[in-house]
Amino acid sequence: MPEEPRRPDPKLLELLVCPLTKAPLRYDRDANELISEQAGLAYPIRDGIPIMLASEARTLG
Template identity: 45%
Template sequence: MGISKELLDILVCPKCKNQIRLTEKQDGLICDDCGLLYEIKDDIPIMLVEEAKPIKP
């Protein structure tokens, strides 16, 4: 099913409040400013800073 375009338009990074983008595999959301990956599990984005994974540059 995936995440709808409308939801992506309103979601922001909970840490810095900047825009996020969908990964190529559509399995997570990336904040380029913070360098964090928020995973998507069962079509639900896990938008907790404590659960986010750092991405490698």
């Protein structure tokens, strides 16, 4: 059975904004990503740590 990804601290999620647009982020629990609708990017979360680098983000299609 695959291990469920570690989720980030909910209080941390309230504080984070997109580093490019400074807009709020939406947490996508299923994909374990932080979504910036304004920038069209999805920032990955690895081991419960949001990776807030545009170079690591996935472009939303």
